[in-house]
Amino acid sequence: MRPEQGTLISRAQAIAAALELLTDQPVIICNGFPSREAFKIADRPTHFYMIGSMGMAPAIGLGVALAKPNKKVVIFDGDGNVLMGLGTLATVGALRPKNFVHIVFDNEVYGSTGNQPTISNVVRLDLVAKAAGYVNVERVREREDLVYEFKDMLEKDGPSFLLVKVNEMAEDAGRVMLEPPEITRRFMKAIA
Template sequence: MISAERFCDELQRRGFDFASGVPCSFFGGPIALLGREPGRYVPATNEGSALAVAAGAALAGRSSYVMLQNSGLGNLINPLTSLVMTYRIPLLSFVSLRGWPDPAEDEPQHAVMGPTTQPYLRLLGLPNWILRPGDGLEQFRKILGAAQDALRAGRPPFVLVEKGVVGTTEAQPPEGNDTKLDSGEVVRTITKLATDSPIIASTGYTGRELFGIEDRPTNFYMQGSMGHASSIGLGVALAKPDRKVIVLDGDGAALMHLGAFSTIGSQQPSNLIHVVLDNGVHDSTGSQPTTSSTTRLEEVAAAAGYQTWRRCRTLTEVRDAIGSALGSPGPHMCVIPTRPRTGPMPPRATSSLTPESIRGRFTAAIGGAPDATTVSGAS
């Protein structure tokens, strides 16, 4: 294992003095270290943005790199192919290899990207190397040397990092958590008010919390697809205008695809209630900070065209906001400051349910179409 300090120091020694990225637990240590030094790391809202930020710094003469999870590689492709590769911008990328080498050993949402990450990069003609847990500092240095040769040749290199390669470092928790609500109490309050309303829960700890508090067929637990809970909720709300639809989102996920707010505002789904649990961190990847402290999400929703928007600081305010939203036309936004989660978390829904069964029972519970896998094609 390479310590987080050695990982960052070796890159710094080679002149790489600017980084951006989206958190992954594999890179929790380096991100925590770099985040303590102003100007060294930019926490981006999504992977494409991270690449563009690093590309801008590279255009201005900084040696830059990005760190991200392979599940977010798709967000990276447009700026990678149309910006970095087209303009031959020298940029180094570190990508964690989730779902690899054995997809069955990871979460279901990584089963597709794990085995296809390296072949996909090869398809694009991009040089890449795998850094494995048994590789030490010398192997890391050899890979970085080869990556720098690729950069000088105008080809953006990728270093693919397996689990357990880089050491961890304790993240610094946000201040002022003692005045914030417990997310479990908030989720429990909302589920009691929701009765049979469909609930779409964002990926990570939010979905796990909902599953542990009250599992029911009208819950849809996202595995992966971070940032798209509100868009899924919009689709359900438009397809089922007679049902109130609740989205349980996280601040990091909401920020990742903030443009969804504008789409919701333009479509005006009167039955959509969008709840953001804002704890200021990416909980499930190591509590790296999000940018929600400088973004008033309820005000963004207001500007996007939501009918109501509130920031709730007490459970009484949460009850009032959700109760009012259930009885009035929306779309509604409710932002709830919560403490970062501590202690043991409930298991993922997929610990006892397959993704297909989650989808099937949800569709059946809200009166959707028959399971597509059981419908024969028209002749």
């Protein structure tokens, strides 16, 4: 049993709240249920859905942020994904892209493979991001706080890291109905 069980919003509710604040910003969405839920909630050409490649969303987002310094780049990530690629946090912190906003939806489980526990209940990913050099780091549990902090981060120079504690419920969402080459083509055209 998670200590916060029953008190948190779902990842899909958190994703929906964040997407309400976005317009044409490039959004890199990690693999698994986060991509599926975002696709169901609000598919946009500016969304790059990860199909596989666990742990790589912030690395791809970093490349986009460096290539497009005048665009605010947003990454939707999960705790399991971040744990898979912790080195990317250090690279982001070292390169300090001002236009980089990294949101991590932390449900303390590998949700796409059967809810096996991660170690994010022990390894505080927000503190890891701060130690890695992210400029703005916040941890929230409630929808209102997510909206407030994300709005603030969209206005500030980053890199920024927002850890959103969510429950382990997954939205009943089908697969992303686009093939990877199509996702890539439309994303590149949308952010050109």
